[in-house]
Amino acid sequence: MPELPEVETVMRGLEPVLNNNHITKVTLNRSDLRIPFTPTLKDDVENQTIHSIKRRAKYILIHFSNNKILAIHLGMSGSMLILKPNELYEARVHDHVIFDMKDGARIIYNDPRRFGMIFTLNNDEMTSHKAFAHLGPEPLSNHFSAVYLKDKLKSKKSSIKQALLDQTNVVGVGNIYACEALYKAGINPLTPCPKISLAKYEELVRCICEVLRGAIAAGGSTLKDFRHADGELGYFQHNFAVYDRKGQACPNCECDVTKTGGIERIVQSGRSTFYCARKQK
DNA sequence: CGGTACTCCTGAAGGC
DNA sequence: TGCCTTCAGGAGTACC
Structure with a gap:
């Protein structure tokens, strides 16, 4: 599932393909993904100079000199395949969008579950557009801190796990990294937000950043159906501490898993x- | 208005 | 073996 580190990795993989290049042709193999493609999408981006490529939350943003922005969200199963010039394209199921580049390279957006989104917007709509207006701070920016988070969540009735998934509180954290960060910080995912001390929030913020930075450094971790932006299969980080490890021992665990049952799986919203009930009180 | 439940979708995995 | 059911999840929407 692409979360912030995976999106960051895809963005970085796209950068060298997009720089000093431009899109000559967009092929839409259907009319929508999760939402309809912007009707003017082709006109907005074809043969326009690419200004820069950025990331906001889990969106990849390609800025063009005509003040248009192409926003791409990978949803759950979206991936980008890059074909070098003259590299043979063999169409696959769920290849929904193809970007042909001036130099002959191709970028292919594939998304089996179609939870992704591709749309364009104007530069000046970045703060008002409904996809971005409500978004909270970037976790790896100066706007994200323990003081901010504690204040933001002081009157929330939900658990800390649910709050971390809410993109109005902080962006980019998905189910996997929320679990991992809470484990690392030693916080029970069921804890109501107001019960968490500032010191614990300090720890949590530190752990969120560590987990995200670690995954970015690893080239973006992923599950089954994610592909690396460089055209190769994505890096599969299977060394999560707790995620998808029900019944197993957590790292450096000294308790008897046959007695404790190991890592627990619960369902929240x-x-x-x-999580580990011993280490996350 | 805050919180919860539901919805979209397909492929993998599990059950019988 | 093979068909059927269940589950995974980001984010928008409906609803109380």
Whole structure:
């Protein structure tokens, strides 16, 4: 599942392909993904100079000199395949969008579950557009801190795990890294937000950043159906501490798993949470 | 207005 | 073996 580190990795993989290049042709193999493609999408981006490529939350943003922005969200199963010039393209199921580049390279957006989104917007809409207006701070920016988070969540009735998944509180953290960060910080995912001390929030913020930075450094971790932006299969980080490890021992665990049952799996607002009840009180 | 439940979708995995 | 059911999840929407 692409979360912030995976999106960052895809963005960095796209950068060298997009720089000093431009899109000559956009091929839409259907009319929508999760939402319809912007009707003017082709006109907005074809043969326009690419200004820069950025990331906001889990969106990849390609800025063009005509003040248009192409926003790409990978959803759950979206991936980008890059074909070098003259590299043979063999169409696959779920290849929904193809970007042909001036130099002959191709970028292919594939998304089996179609939870992704591709749309364009104007530069000046970045703060008002409904996809971005409500978003909280970037976790790796100066706007994200323990003081901010404690204040933001002081009157929330939800658990800390649910709050971390809420993109109005902090962006980019998905189910996997929320579990991992809470484990690392030693916080029970069921803890109501107001019960967490500032000191614990300090620890949590530190752990969120560590977990995200570690995954970015690893080239973006992923699960089954994620592909690396460089055209190769994505790096599969299977060394999560708790995620998808129900019943197993957590790292450096000294307790008897046959007695404790190991890592527990619970469901919070329809999402799986994995945690160690001994280490996360 | 805050919080919860539901929805979209397909492929993998599990059950019988 | 093979068909059927269940589950995974980001984010928008409906609803109380």
